[in-house]
Amino acid sequence: MPLLEIENLTVEFATVNGRFKAVDEVSLTCDRGEILAIVGESGSGKSVSMLALMGLLPWTAKVTADRMSFDGTDLRGLSGRQRRRIVGKNMAMIFQEPMSSLNPCFTVGFQIGEALKVHLGLDRAERRKRTIELLDLVGIPAPEARLKAFPHQLSGGMSQRVMIAMALACKPKLLIADEPTTALDVTIQAQILDLLVDLQREQGMALVLITHDMGVVAETAERVQVQYAGQKVEEQPVAGLFDDPHHPYTAALLAALPERATSRRLPSIPGVVPGQFDRPSGCLFSPRCRYTTERCRERVPHRQGAMAGFALCHYPLVQGRPIGHPAPNRIANAAEEPA
Template sequence: MSLLDIRNLTVEFATAAGPFRAVEGVDLTLEKGEVLAIVGESGSGKSVSMLAIMGLLPWTATVTADRMAFEGRDLRELSPAQRRKIIGKDMAMIFQEPMSSLNPCFTVGFQIKEALRQHTDLDRKARHARAVELFEQVGIPAPERRLKAYPHQMSGGMNQRVMIAMAIACNPKLLIADEPTTALDVTIQAQILDLLLDLRRRNGMALALITHDMGVVAETAERVSVHYAGQKVEEQPVEGLFARPFHPYTGALLAALPERATSRRLPTIPGVVPGQFDRPAGCLFAPRCRHASDICRARRPEPLGPEMGRGRCHTPLTADGNGVMQPQRMVTT
C-alpha cells in the first residue's frame, strides 16, 4: 500500500470570468521513505496540487479526485477534526513564502511550540527544549534568543528555516517541501537538504520536493514528475529522465541547463505557460513546442504507458540509432 495515492486530481477555481482549471487529471503516488521531485515552470499547478492534498486551498477552489488516500485512508471522507489530526503531524508542508505563512502577531517560538502542543503530549518544558533543538538542527544561531523574535525581526532566510523547523517538528511521515531552500544561501541549502534526507533515512519519511533546481533533483530525488499547465506530462526515475526524456517539454527544460549548453547562447523555451484565457484546443505545450504538428494543435493527447514516462504527447522523444532523442509520431491525422 502506497503512503500517498492520488488518482485523477482536478482543481478548479471560481473566478469572475468563469471557472479556471488549475490542475487537470493528475495522478501521484509516493511510497514510504521515497523522494519524489515535482518540477515545472511557475503556473504549472505544482503547489496547487499539493495544497489540495493538504486541504489548504481557499473556498473558491473545487477539488475532485477518483482517489485521494493517505496510508489507505480516504482524505475526502475525513471530517475537519479528523483531518486536523493528520495535517501538521503525519503530513506537513514547507511553504514557499514564509513571510506570508508565519503569523506576524506571535513570536516564532510560540508558533513552533503551538504545533507541538497540538500534536504531541510534551509538557511546556519539553516543548521548549524541542523548539531549541529544532532551531539548532536548521542552523538558526542563538536559538534561545531567536525563539522570542517576531517574523518581521528576522530575515527571509531565517524565517524559511523557522518554517522548516515547524514542518519537521512532529517527525511527519510525509513532508511536502515547496521550494524549501529558495531564500537560503548555497551553504545553508546543502545543510537543509542533508537534514531532510537524514530525517528520511532515520524516520522513513517520504519527501515530495517541489523545485526548479534540476541540480537538486539530480542529487536528491529517486523519481521525477514533470508538470505543465496543470497536467503531469512525464514521470520517470531520475536517471532515466536525465538520460532519456520522452516529453518535448522535459527535453527543453534539460536543454536549458547551463551545463548542457552546446553553444555560447543558452537555449530557452519561447512563450509562457497558458493561463485561463489562452489555453489551446490541443496539446497545452503545442504553441511552444518545436516538434508540434497539426494533430498536436487540434487534439488533446492521452496519457502514454510507463515505457513512455506516462506522458501526454503525440510526438514523444525516442532515441535514434546514434542515441539522439528525436520526436516519434504516435498518431495520424
C-alpha cells in the same frame, strides 16, 4: 501500498469569467522514505496540487479526485476537524517565502510549541524542551536564546530553518517542501537542501519536493514528475529522465541547463504557459513545441506507458527522436543547424 496516492486530481477556481482549471487530472504516488520531485514552471499546478491535498485551498476552489489516500486513509470525505488531526502531525508542509510564512505577532518558541500542544498534548515544560531540541536539530545556533525571537529578528535562512523545525515537530510520515529555497542566497539554498535531505534520511519520512530547478532535482530526488499547465506530462526515475526525456517539454527544460549547452547561446522555450482564455483544444504544449503537427493542435494526446515515461504526447521522444512523427528527419536536421 504507497504512503501517498492521488488519482485524477482536478482543481478548478471560480472567477468572474468562469471556472479556471488549475490542476487537470493529475495523478501521483509517493512511497515511504522516498524523495519525489515535482517540477515545472510557474502556473503548472505544482503548489495547488499539494495545497489541495492538505485542504488549504480557498472556498472558491472545487477539488475532485478519483482517489486521494494518505497512509491508508481516504482524505476526500474527511471533515475539516478530521483532516486537521492529520495535517501538521502525520503530513506537514514547508511553504514558499519563509519571511512571510511565520506569524509576525508570535515568537518562534510559541509557534513551534503550538503544534506540539495541539497534536501531542505536551505541557509547557515538555514543549520548551522539545522546541529547543528541534531548533538545534535544524542547525540554529544558541537555540534556547532563539525561543523568544520574533520572525522579523531572523534572516531568511534562519526563518526557513524555523519552518522546517515546525514541520518536523510531530515527526511526520510525509513532508512537502514547496520551493524551500525561494528568495534565499545561493549559499543558504545549498545548506537548506542538504539539511532537508539529511533529515529525510535520518527520520525515514517521505519527501515531496516542489521546485522549478532541475539542478536541485538531480542532486536530491529519486523520482521526478514533470507538470505543465496543470497536467502531468512525464514521470521517470531521476537517472532515466536526465538520460532520455520522453516529453518535448522535459527535453526543452533540460536543454536550457547551462551545463548542457552546446553553443554560446542557451536554447529557450518560446511563448508562455496557456492561461484561462488561450488553452489549445489539443495538446497544451503544442503552441510552444518544435514537433507540433496538426494532430497535436486538434487532438488531446493519450498517456504513454511506463517505458515512455507516462508522457502525455502524440510523439514521445526516444533518445531525442519523436516516435511516429510524420517528418522526423526534417526535425533532426533542423536541430543540428548551428544557433
